[in-house]
Structures are given as C-alpha cells and as structure tokens.
Amino acid sequence: MGSIGAKEVPVLLSPEGRRIDGRRLDELRALKITAGALHEADGSAYVEWGANKVMAAVYGPREVHPRHLQQNNKAIVQCRYNMAAFSVDERKRPGLDRRSQEISKVISEAFESVIFAEEYPRTSIDVYIEVLQANAGTRCAGIVAASVALADAGIPMVDLLPAVAVGKVAGEIALDLKKEEDNFGEADLPMALVPQSGRLVLLQMEGHMTAPELARALELGVRGCRSIYETMKQALRERYATGTGAEPQGAA
C-alpha cells in the first residue's frame, strides 16, 4: 500500500547487510505478548511486535447466531480482522473492506485446521482481532495474538499457531518485514506454521520471487515461526505461573 513512486525509495539494505532498522536479514522485530489482557472475553491476548499493536479476544464455544450457520457435527470458527481508523498514518475508513474480509477468511480457515471443532457441535468460536497500530505483518501479528487468546480460552487445538512474513528486500530474502520494507520491497510472503506437524496452514504471496528464493524464504519463515512459538508459550506460562505447583483441588 502506500504511494509508491511519490516518495523516494529509502536505502533498505546497507552495504554491511543491515536493514533500515539495523536488523540482519534473518532477525525478527521485538515481540511482546501478554496473555489474558481482557477481562470479559473467554480468552484474550495483546501483542506488540515492532510497531504493530494488536489485541485479540476469543468468545466461545457459544451459540451460533445467525442460526443457519450452525453445523451439527462441529463448531464453526469465525474470525474478524479489523484495523482501527487510527492504526495507519492516513486515516483508514472504518469497517469491512475487501482486504479485511480476505484476511478474516484466511485466518478463520487457518484456525479451523488446528482447532478440534468436533468437540463442540452446533457452536461458534468467535475470534476478534483488532489492529490498533499497523506496521506491516499485521495479519501475522493477528494470528499470533488470536492463537494465544484461543489457548487462554481453553479451546482444544493441535497446537499454537505462530506466524511471520518473509519478504524480498533489495534483492535479498529478509525475515519479518517492517513497513518501509513492505512498501518498497519486491515481495511479501506471510505464513502460519503448525509446529507440531510442520504444516503450513496459511501461505500467501505478493510480488515475485524465484523458486530458489521461495525455498529460502520458506526455510527462513519456518525458523522465525519456531522462535515466535517459544515467545507465545512463555506468555502463557507467565499468565498461569503457579506458585506452589498444586493441582486444583478436588471438589469432593
């Protein structure tokens, strides 16, 4: 997005191999995850990833509205990705647009493939992803936040779902693009990984890459996801840290 051509293309990669914010090609931006950030939701998480700020809330499993969407053998997963009007420098027109509809759909499908939906027939698991501040890679930040929120909500899943975008910047494959790199780079490849099986459940691409570049990008992305995965688990441990190691006492 952004007005390419209007602005001068910044120097995205220094001769020493440093990126615009000083990172190396295979470095992630700083990632901070807070599990259980909201009180009223069944599960929630807040993610700050570079300059991205994303909140996710999970409700459910609960009754499906409207009723006709209900499936009698499993729960449906409904994600809504939304960008706040103030999340970008030019005011974003609020509400649904083509882009957020698409992202909501691909995220819903990614989560459908990891959630054990058969355990809750005729219900809905609703995931709300609100982007408060955007700086490239918000769908990945949204997936990370939503995934931690789902775990916080006690939803049974194959695994957490770390996600990251890999791109091509100044001819080089780089991990976790920030805004300038996304705007002026040559390609962007967001992906979400199931660490348990090694499967990718979300993979999109914008721009062009050669086959060897794509292979390199996938390898770099999977490595990034595995590192993000650890941060996600750590966030959940911090939320549920037990002082004594006692299991919840039996009721009887």
Added chain:
Amino acid sequence: MRPGPGTYRVDGRIYASILGLLQRRPPLVRIVPLSGRYIPKPRDVVVGTVTDVQGTFWLLDIGAPRWTPLHMTGTPWKIDFGETEQYLHVGDAVVVAVESIEATGRIGVTMLGEGLGKLEGGTIATISPAKVPRVIGRSGSMIRTITTLTGCKVVVGQNGRVWVDGPAEGIIRVRECLRLIEEEGQRSGLTERIQAYLDSTSSPGSTHEHRSHVLEEIPHTSGPSREEEVRVPPPADDTEPARPGEGSEEEGGPDPAPGDDY
C-alpha cells in the same frame, strides 16, 4: 499410557490439546484445564438463570457452550402444557444437575434431587469454572470458612456461578473473597489470606455475633485446609506437580515435556 481428556495422539506420541496442568494417572495422561468456558459433565450441580420460557420447558444459561433446556418433567412441580410461565420466569435463578450430554452437544438437566430447585432472592457472582474446586476447598473447608464468617448462604455451581444471599455487607465480602480466589487461586496459603481478609473486614456491630461464634469454629475449619495447602502435591495421588516454565503447563505442546510420549 493412553491419551485422556485434553490430549491427543499422533504417531504414538501424546500431545496436549488444551492449556493446563499435566496429570499422569496410569493408564491415562490428561490435562487439567486452567481456563475456558464451563464444559458440562454428567452429575455436575450448576447454577443457571432462565433465559426463555416455552410451552414445556425453560431455556437456561449455565455458562456452557449451548443454551440448556430444563424440561417440565424434570421439576418437582405438576405442570400442564403452557403453565411453565407460572413457575419460572426469565431471569430467575435455579440450581440444577446435569444429567446427560448428547453427541449433538445437547445438555440435559434436571431439578429433581437434593439441594436442587429454584433460588429465591440473592445475587449471582461469576468465577472461572477452573477455580471452583478452590472456592469449595478440600471437603468444603473454604466454603465453610466463607459462609460462617460472612453469615451468607452460598451455592457454588460447578459452572462457576455462585449464588449468594444474606446481609448486603456480607454479600460484598463474599464477592471480594471470590475475587481473591480468582486472582490468587494458584498461590499457597489461600485459606489463610481469605480468613485474614474476612477477619479484617468483620465489623463489631451487626456481625459481632457471627464473629464470636466463628472464633470457636476457626480451628476446626481452617486446620485441615491449612494442611492441604502446605502438603503439595497431595501424597495420595500421583499428580504431576506444575513445574512452571518446564512444559508441564503446556498449550498444544508438541514440545513434548520429557516423558510425554509413550
């Protein structure tokens, strides 16, 4: 070892499917959930509110994934078709027991049984269903402490809905106790802290008689529960203690905690 609740098996390895505490009770490995909605089990006693009245049944909100029908045949009243409205209205609180969970997810409840029925007056507080055992305490010690020290009637549903009735000031203190349990439920010495809170807030005026009455009872009610807090994990069961930061409390954890695979 076989995969129990909260786990699944792939290629002979057992993984956690929910966030919780690892528990090994041969032949089962299971995960005890730490969060999430109330998932009904048969024989659970739950507190619910009426959300709809139909000709032969009421719909209840018990905090489960689905609305829960209470059929008129499951009540102690003799009701003809269409008379349901004379007995329970939208917003009324009831204590019911879960009878059955069907494959469709439909939840069957009944009001027939000891301690079940309509709740008159009072107010409902909500806590996480995972914290319910903490509110009750070992063999009811915690709930006994709370009721005796506040002079309130309390009904704790397995679904995390807690019905409270009594003097207004007592209800406030019960709610504060529930909040303390919700926030600090995992830490040790919970019963002591609840007791300290209740002692510090009991006013000399109207609650005085409760207090003097209670002073005799404290040693009995708190004795066993204090022991329970210290002795962790309880010796009689082979519960895997939570090892913070060591994968026992693991979400979706392919990172199979040592010995997780069989």
